[in-house]
Amino acid sequence: MNEINLDLIDTTGEPPVTEPERQYYYMAKCREIISEKIREKQRPLYCQTRTFGCQMNAKDSEKLTGILKQIGYTEITQEDTIEPDFILYNTCTVRENANLKVYGHLGYLKKQKQRHPDMLIALCGCMMQEETVVEKIKKSYPFVDLIFGTYNIYQLAELIYERLTTKKNVIEILQASKDIVEELPIERKFSFKSGVNIMFGCDNYCSYCIVPYVRGRERSRKPEDIIKEIKKLVADGVVEIMLLGQNVNSYGKNLEQPVSFARLLEMVEEIDGLERIRFMTSHPKDLSEELIAVMKKSKKICRHLHLPLQSGSSHILKTMNRHYDKEKYIALAEKIRREIPDVSLTTDIIVGFPGETEEDFLDTLDVVKRIRYDSAYTFIYSKRTGTPAARMANQVPEEVVKDRFNRLLKEVQTISAEQTMKNVGKTFEVLVEDINEHDSSLVTGRMSNNSTVHFKGNQSLIGKIVNVRLDEAKGFYYMGTMEEE
Ligand code: SAH
Numbered sequence: 001m002n003e004i005n006l007d008l009i010d011t012t013g014e015p016p017v018t019e020p021e022r023q024y025y026y027m028a029k030c031r032e033i034i035s036e037k038i039r040e041k042q043r044p045l046y047c048q049t050r051t052f053g054c055q056m057n058a059k060d061s062e063k064l065t066g067i068l069k070q071i072g073y074t075e076i077t078q079e080d081t082i083e084p085d086f087i088l089y090n091t092c093t094v095r096e097n098a099n100l101k102v103y104g105h106l107g108y109l110k111k112q113k114q115r116h117p118d119m120l121i122a123l124c125g126c127m128m129q130e131e132t133v134v135e136k137i138k139k140s141y142p143f144v145d146l147i148f149g150t151y152n153i154y155q156l157a158e159l160i161y162e163r164l165t166t167k168k169n170v171i172e173i174l175q176a177s178k179d180i181v182e183e184l185p186i187e188r189k190f191s192f193k194s195g196v197n198i199m200f201g202c203d204n205y206c207s208y209c210i211v212p213y214v215r216g217r218e219r220s221r222k223p224e225d226i227i228k229e230i231k232k233l234v235a236d237g238v239v240e241i242m243l244l245g246q247n248v249n250s251y252g253k254n255l256e257q258p259v260s261f262a263r264l265l266e267m268v269e270e271i272d273g274l275e276r277i278r279f280m281t282s283h284p285k286d287l288s289e290e291l292i293a294v295m296k297k298s299k300k301i302c303r304h305l306h307l308p309l310q311s312g313s314s315h316i317l318k319t320m321n322r323h324y325d326k327e328k329y330i331a332l333a334e335k336i337r338r339e340i341p342d343v344s345l346t347t348d349i350i351v352g353f354p355g356e357t358e359e360d361f362l363d364t365l366d367v368v369k370r371i372r373y374d375s376a377y378t379f380i381y382s383k384r385t386g387t388p389a390a391r392m393a394n395q396v397p398e399e400v401v402k403d404r405f406n407r408l409l410k411e412v413q414t415i416s417a418e419q420t421m422k423n424v425g426k427t428f429e430v431l432v433e434d435i436n437e438h439d440s441s442l443v444t445g446r447m448s449n450n451s452t453v454h455f456k457g458n459q460s461l462i463g464k465i466v467n468v469r470l471d472e473a474k475g476f477y478y479m480g481t482m483e484e485e
Pocket residue numbers: 094095208209210211245246247281282283308310348349350379380381382383384
C-alpha cells in the first residue's frame with residue numbers, strides 16, 4: 001500500500017476532507033502531541049490492544065495498532081508488566097459471555113486509571129454498536145475516554161486528536177458506512193501470515209445472530225485492491241493468507257463488476273511467492289460447485305473447510321433462517337469429502353436454540369456422526385437483544401441445554417480424536433508458527449488441514465514450511481518429527 005510519509009504532511013493547514021489523507025493529517029497532528037509527552041516523561045509511551053472477537057475483529061486490531069504506532073506509541077502485549085498509557089479493547093458481542101468479559105476487565109481498569117490518571121482508555125468494536133451498551137458504559141464506567149464503533153476504526157487518529165485537544169470524552173459511533181477506506185497503516189501480528197478482508201458486514205440475518213446489526217450491510221472490496229494488498233504482503237515475507245468475511249461465498253455479488261469467490265481465489269492463486277490460501281467463513285447455502293472445483297485443483301488453497309452447521313434439524317434451520325436443510329447440508333458435505341478426500345471439515349454448532357426439542361437435538365447428533373467433523377466449535381445459544389430469536393417464546397430451559405451441550409461435546413471430541421488418529425505415521429508440510437508455549441525446545445506448526453503439530457526445532461524455523469512426520473495424536477494436536485530435506 002502507498003502509505004503516506006507523516007514527515008511530509010503540512011500540519012499547519014486545514015485537515016483534508018478526503019480519506020485516507022485526512023487520517024494521515026491527524027496521525028501527524030497526534031504524533032506532534034505524543035512526541036511532546038515522550039519528551040516530558042523521558043520514556044516511551046506504551047499502548048496495548050486487546051482483541052475479544054473473531055478473525056475480523058483481530059484484523060481490525062492490527063489496523064488500530066498500526067495507527068497507534070504511527071502516532072508514536074510503543075506496543076506492549078498483555079504479558080508485559082509495564083502499565084500502558086493507552087489501552088484499547090476491541091470488543092465482540094456475538095454471545096453474552098463476550099460482553100461479560102469486557103465488563104469484568106473494565107472493573108479492573110478503573111483501579112489502574114486511579115493509579116495512572118493520564119492513561120487513556122478506548123473501547124471499540126461490535127459491542128459499541130449497541131446503544132444499551134454505550135449507555136451503560138457512560139453511566140457505570142465514566143472513566144472510559146474514547147468510544148467508537150465498527151464503521152470508524154479508520155478514524156482512530158482523528159478521535160484521539162479530539163480527545164487530546166478537547167480533554168473531553170469522545171463518543172463517535174456511526175450507524176453505517178458504504179465506503180471502505182483503503183491504504184491505512186497496519187501492524188501485523190505475524191510476519192509470515194496475515195488475514196486479508198475481502199468483505200465487510202453480513203446480509204444473512206440468521207435469526208440468532210447480532211453480527212448483521214453491528215457490522216452492517218455486506219460490502220465487498222474490489223478484487224484489484226485485494227490482490228494489491230496480498231502482493232504487498234508477500235513482498236513483505238507473508239507466505240500464508242486468510243481471506244476474511246462473514247460469508248465469503250457471497251463475495252463480489254454486489255460489486256459494480258461482479259466477481260465470484262471462486263474466481264477471486266483463482267486470481268489470488270496466481271500470486272508468485274504466496275504458498276497457502278485459507279478463508280473464513282463459508283455459509284453452506286452459497287457454497288458453489290465452482291468453489292469445490294477450484295479448491296480441488298488448487299496447489300495453494302489449504303485442505304480445510306469451515307462449514308458451520310448450526311443445527312442438524314431442518315425445522316430449527318428454518319427458524320434460524322439458514323436457507324438449507326439437513327439433507328442439503330449432508331449432501332454438500334459428502335460431496336466435498338468425495339471431491340477433496342484430504343480436506344478437513346470443521347463446523348460451528350449451536351445448542352438450545354428456541355424451540356429445540358430432543359428430536360431436533362438428535363438430528364444434530366446424527367449429522368455430527370455422519371459427517372465426522374475433524375473439529376467443531378460448540379456453543380450454547382445466547383439470547384441477543386434485537387434479534388428475532390430473542391423474541392421467540394419457547395426458550396429452552398438451562399438444564400436441558402447443558403445436558404445436550406455435554407452430550408454433543410463428548411461426541412464431537414470422540415470423533416475428532418478418531419479423525420486425528422488417521423494421519424499418524426504420515427508426513428505433512430507444516431508452516432512453523434511459534435516456539436511451543438510450554439517447552440521451548442519445541443516449535444508449533446500448522447498443517448494445510450489446520451491441525452497443529454509440535455516438534456523439535458528452534459526460532460530459525462519460524463515462518464518456514466517444513467516436512468514433519470506425525471508420531472502421535474493427542475486429541476486435537478500431534479507430536480511429530482521434522483524430516484531433513
Ligand atoms: N458468519 C459466520 C459466523 C460468525 S459468528 C457463519 O455464519 O458461519 C461465529 C459463530 O458463533 C456462529 O457460527 C454461531 O455458531 C455462533 N453464534 C452466533 N450467534 C450466536 C448466538 N446468539 N448464540 C450462540 N452462538 C452464536
